[in-house]
Amino acid sequence: MTKPKDKFTVEVCFTPVLYPHILTQSNFIVVIVDILRATTSICTALACGVKAIIPVATLDEAREMKKKGYLVASERDGIVMDFADFGNSPFNFMKPEVKGKTIAYSTTNGTKAIQAASNDSNVVIGSFLNLSALAIWLIQQQKNVVILSSGWKNKFNLEDSVFAGALTSILLKNSGFVTECDSAKAAMDLWKLARNNLMEYIEKASHRHRLKKLVLDDVLEYTFTVDSTDVIPILNNGMIIKA
Amino acid sequence: MTKPKDKFTVEVCFTPVLYPHILTQSNFIVVIVDILRATTSICTALACGVKAIIPVATLDEAREMKKKGYLVASERDGIVMDFADFGNSPFNFMKPEVKGKTIAYSTTNGTKAIQAASNDSNVVIGSFLNLSALAIWLIQQQKNVVILSSGWKNKFNLEDSVFAGALTSILLKNSGFVTECDSAKAAMDLWKLARNNLMEYIEKASHRHRLKKLVLDDVLEYTFTVDSTDVIPILNNGMIIKA
Numbered sequence: 001m002t003k004p005k006d007k008f009t010v011e012v013c014f015t016p017v018l019y020p021h022i023l024t025q026s027n028f029i030v031v032i033v034d035i036l037r038a039t040t041s042i043c044t045a046l047a048c049g050v051k052a053i054i055p056v057a058t059l060d061e062a063r064e065m066k067k068k069g070y071l072v073a074s075e076r077d078g079i080v081m082d083f084a085d086f087g088n089s090p091f092n093f094m095k096p097e098v099k100g101k102t103i104a105y106s107t108t109n110g111t112k113a114i115q116a117a118s119n120d121s122n123v124v125i126g127s128f129l130n131l132s133a134l135a136i137w138l139i140q141q142q143k144n145v146v147i148l149s150s151g152w153k154n155k156f157n158l159e160d161s162v163f164a165g166a167l168t169s170i171l172l173k174n175s176g177f178v179t180e181c182d183s184a185k186a187a188m189d190l191w192k193l194a195r196n197n198l199m200e201y202i203e204k205a206s207h208r209h210r211l212k213k214l215v216l217d218d219v220l221e222y223t224f225t226v227d228s229t230d231v232i233p234i235l236n237n238g239m240i241i242k243a
Numbered sequence: 244m245t246k247p248k249d250k251f252t253v254e255v256c257f258t259p260v261l262y263p264h265i266l267t268q269s270n271f272i273v274v275i276v277d278i279l280r281a282t283t284s285i286c287t288a289l290a291c292g293v294k295a296i297i298p299v300a301t302l303d304e305a306r307e308m309k310k311k312g313y314l315v316a317s318e319r320d321g322i323v324m325d326f327a328d329f330g331n332s333p334f335n336f337m338k339p340e341v342k343g344k345t346i347a348y349s350t351t352n353g354t355k356a357i358q359a360a361s362n363d364s365n366v367v368i369g370s371f372l373n374l375s376a377l378a379i380w381l382i383q384q385q386k387n388v389v390i391l392s393s394g395w396k397n398k399f400n401l402e403d404s405v406f407a408g409a410l411t412s413i414l415l416k417n418s419g420f421v422t423e424c425d426s427a428k429a430a431m432d433l434w435k436l437a438r439n440n441l442m443e444y445i446e447k448a449s450h451r452h453r454l455k456k457l458v459l460d461d462v463l464e465y466t467f468t469v470d471s472t473d474v475i476p477i478l479n480n481g482m483i484i485k486a
């Protein structure tokens with residue numbers, strides 16, 4: 001991406017499938033987004049005293065981690081796996097028994113995005129819960145930013161895109177960031193439409209209806225609570241820890 | 244995609260990279276969109292009496308077609324190739340000398356999308372020029388609809404997405420179509436924001452600025468003229484002809 005001197009760029013990538021085609025080539029941080037629900041849960045976990053999260057992509061890896069004695073959070077399509085200690089609802093990570101623990105974490109979409117990005121850049125975890133804290137932290141890093149939505153089974157989804165728009169809007173407003181990315185511009189427009197009533201806007205997201213069918217939508221109001229924590233989860237040697 | 248009985252679905256695919264991941268599996272028509280500028284030019288060509296367009300993906304194929312005696316329209320990144328008769332500005336297809344001719348056509352993004360979709364479904368060409376006529380034709384076909392944006396080098400772009408939103412909005416308003424596709428919902432929201440002043444909205448599209456740098460933006464106002472033709476270009480045995 002072309003950029004004015006001394007400005008950093010923001011690029012939005014709507015699904016991991018598009019990640020190989022990003023234009024940002026160097027000196028960048030990737031913000032992983034999976035609002036429903038991996039990145040919301042990871043922010044919750046670290047905010048509630050979980051020591052570290054180890055993201056794993058496959059069920060086999062998750063099963064191996066269980067054998068090694070880790071607590072395991074694992075689900076597919078919203079269903080908790082039988083060998084796992086719990087699924088990926090953020091409420092599970094608020095329990096006293098997870099405090100100080102390291103938890104292996106495997107989910108449908110979120111982990112895939114983390115692994116897609118982890119090889120070539122710094123990775124940080126974003127959700128509405130840590131929106132402002134994350135924006136401030138990104139401004140301090142003095143790097144370009146790529147916001148990578150997890151999507152749903154490789155497709156665009158509304159909730160991650162609206163978050164990407166929220167984060168882009170703050171970065172562009174408060175500091176030396178610019179964007180020439182159409183995805184970022186579209187995401188900001190969606191955030192503009194959604195921001196005054198996030199819950200109502202997200203009513204139309206298809207993933208929200210999938211969760212409803214699975215009776216997993218108890219978490220929605222919590223998920224769209226903006227700025228409930230200052231935690232900045234970063235990926236460090238394969239583990240997600242507090243920055 | 245789940246759908247109520249007797250309703251047809253609309254799905255939007257923001258770039259050809261995402262096309263292998265569409266959820267629509269059967270009985271569907273793909274609408275190819277490359278507003279700046281292939282599908283706008285194709286609509287113009289057929290409206291102005293060009294007999295047929297043969298889309299070709301590579302420059303080698305385009306060169307071969309020239310040797311075979313076809314008129315050839317070919318450009319990369321907005322630059323006309325030296326062996327070609329002209330580039331892909333719609334104005335080229337308004338000249339009297341193209342009337343009744345078959346033209347081989349190779350472009351940066353549009354042809355790729357046509358070829359991505361051509362193997363497994365019916366293909367039709369969409370642009371703002373034939374928006375309403377296309378919507379009416381699609382309603383008559385009694386099939387599911389996938390709107391495939393060409394994007395820019397595999398990335399999301401605003402102008403194709405806004406068009407996808409415009410077409411989806413008409414289909415959902417006037418007939419037996421439904422959507423559970425978040426991309427379609429986002430596209431409709433972008434169209435809502437853009438529709439009252441398309442030219443102003445598209446000012447922020449990055450591709451529009453690329454064209455401006457190449458001094459190719461003389462065509463913009465024409466491109467965003469809604470409903471200037473009733474032509475329905477369809478793909479038939481590798482050739483684009485009037486339906």
